[in-house]
Structure formats: C-alpha cells, structure tokens
Amino acid sequence: MNGFQLYNTTRLVFGKGKVNRLGELISPYIDNILLVYGGGSIKKSGLYNQVKQELASIGATIEELAGIEPNPRLSTINKGIQICRDKNIQFILAVGGGSVIDAAKAIAAGALYPGDVWDFTIQKATITQALPIGTILTLAATGSEMNGGSVITNWETNQKRTMGSKLLYPEFSIIDPALTFTVPRNQTVNGIVDIMSHVFEQYFSQTTSTPLQERFAEGILQTVIENGEKALENGEDYDARANLLLAGTYAMNGTLPTGVEADWATHVIEHEVSAIYDLPHGEGLAILFPNWMKHVYQERVEKFVQYAVRVWSIDSVDKSDDEIALEGIQATRDYFTRIGAPATLSEVGIDHSHFERMADEATQFGDIGYFKKLTKEDVLSILHASI
DSSP states (O other): OOOOOOOOOOEEEESTTGGGGHHHHHGGGOSEEEEEEOSSHHHHSSHHHHHHHHHHHTTOEEEEEOOOOSSOBHHHHHHHHHHHHHHTOOEEEEEESHHHHHHHHHHHHHTTOSSOGGGGTTTSSOOOOOOOEEEEEOOSSSOGGGSSEEEEEETTTTEEEEEEOGGGSOSEEEEOGGGGTTOOHHHHHHHHHHHHHHHHHHHSOSOOSOHHHHHHHHHHHHHHHHHHHHHHHOTTOHHHHHHHHHHHHHHSSSSTTTTOOOOOHHHHHHHHHHHHHOOOHHHHHHHHHHHHHHHHGGGGHHHHHHHHHHHHOOOOTTOOHHHHHHHHHHHHHHHHHHHTOOOSTGGGTOOSTTHHHHHHHHTTTSOBOSSSOBOHHHHHHHHHHTO
16 A cells, blocks of 8 residues: 545535535625536526525625536636636535536636636646635536546647646535436436446556455445446435435545555546547446456456456356456446446447547657556557447
C-alpha cells in the first residue's frame, strides 16, 4: 500500500425529504445565489418550485442559469461566469446530475479568475480561489457531489478535459433518493455503468497489499449490480435508488484510491470519443471498458481472477487463470448488455474516421494509465476492438 492523504470536506445530507434543509444549509451564503440546472425535469417534478421556496424563505437573491448540457460546454459555463461577475454572486447552487455539478464547479473556479477557465484544464493555471457551491443531486452516476473534480467540453475544438481542486468540494450535498424516481431508463443505465467504471479505474491497480480498498470496491460493484437491476425493474424502489446513489458517491469521494495508484486510461479515451460525438459518458464507457480489460488483463491476471470470482462468482474449478479472467470480463459485458447499454461504437453511429485524432489527443502528454501504460498504438487497438 502506498502512503496517502484523505481529504473530504463535503457535508452529505442523505434521505427522503432532506431538501427541506436547504434553507438551513445555505443561510450563511444568502447574499446572492446562482441557481444552476439542466433541462426542464426539475420543473416538471416540482423540485424547482421547492428550491425557490426554500431560498425565498431565507431572503436570498437568486439568479439562474438553465440548460446545462449532458457534456457541459465551455460556452455555457462562460455564461455562468459572466453572471457571477455581473451580479456579484456569492454562492452557486447546482440542482441536477453530475454534469450540472461539474458546470457549477467550473463556474465557481472561473468567476474569480481573470483569464479563461479553460486554462485550468490544460495546466496553464492552478485554481487558487473559487466561489462556494452546494448541490442537490438528482441522478446516481458521477459522484461529483462529494469531490473536487469537474469535466467540461469545448465544443468549438471538440476537446473534453478535467479540472480539480480541494476548493471545488461542495460545501454540502443533499441526496434524496425519491428525487430519482422519474429518471429515464437510459439515464439510469448510464449512471450504473458510470459508477461501475469509476470503481474499475481504482480497483484495477498494480499497487499490492490493499485488501481493504479492494473489498470496498468489490462491495460497491456488487451493490450496483444488484440494485441497478432492481431500480430498472421498478423506478420507484426507494431502497434500490438509495443504494445506487450512495454507491455512486462512495465510488468517487476519495475512499477507494487511498494508498492505490489508480488507472483512468479508459476515461481519457472515452472523453476523446464523446468530445467529438457528444456521446453520453456512460454509453462510451460501456463500450470501451470490457475492451480495455481484454487488452490489459495479462499485466496482472491474478487481479482479474479475483474480480471474476469475488464480483461475478465465476467458478474457478479446473480452469486456467486466463479462462477465469476472460469469463469475468465477459460477465461484465453481459451485464452491460442485459441492462441495455451499447456494446459497440457502430451501435451508436461511430466509425473509425476519427480514431487517429482520438488516439493522438488521448496520448498528447504521453502514455496513459497505470495498470498498463497505453501508447497511441494501444489506444488505437482498443478503439478498433470497440467498433
């Protein structure tokens, strides 16, 4: 196990009806608030009105930024930054899924920075100050509600990049599983894949002697596998929705990578795919991850054997390590297919036209990943296997 620091300052407020604590939680920041959200779903569900009432009860002055995209765009984020500067915004409240929260984080960092917020994604600048943010989560997926990371897209250049800082941890995050009852099936599927993929990135590591971290990861995966299917069968299954939400939060709140060298190569590759095609992140990960697994598993086959046996209960009797590992990988693909996720890029209308560019962009700073260092040729191999 490697040495580590664990840092998390977000207050998690979890449970049915917890939105009624919004006024209490946000009251220290009541001067001027920017309310950030996506499409019309929070208005249809009544959540928008509830939030507005809670904010009105503490006398907050509210500005709004609606229409955050599933892959939040730099142009929209810049609109939010301008609102913050023009209206002297003191706090940002994100109501929605991971994309809305990621956009809020980028706005929070950009509002107090005199340059281009994109600078943070290309390592041209470091975040040294940011507006405080809070979140009300409506989708189990990214885990952005309890970490300092953000992913944004520059649609003009077809680039998707990350930024991060301890200054971007939400002050609080409210999670009410009942708010996810009306999430469409495809978004629930994408969220399931996203959570599992986050775990994969941290579980498949070359770091040894990490039994507790591995059990944490395997427990999250088993919880998602079981409760994902329950939530798809009955969207209003409160316990299934609650378990998915908590799994998503713990998959990305800093617990799993303690003492572990995580990978993240598949996310880097997927970002290049969705930067060009605006593909939902979960769909891209469902397509790519089993192919990454096949490409790298022999680097540490015993870890994939452990994954197959512990997570998927693969029978190991009279089988080689390669056979067990590959059965575990196939079980992953079969589960994604069973819940309705795509298996190939061609299914979602993507061909090989931009593979060279994707591989170049993914490896522009050098080889990617840690489980196996991937060169441009490795990335191309994984993309071609995914077609």
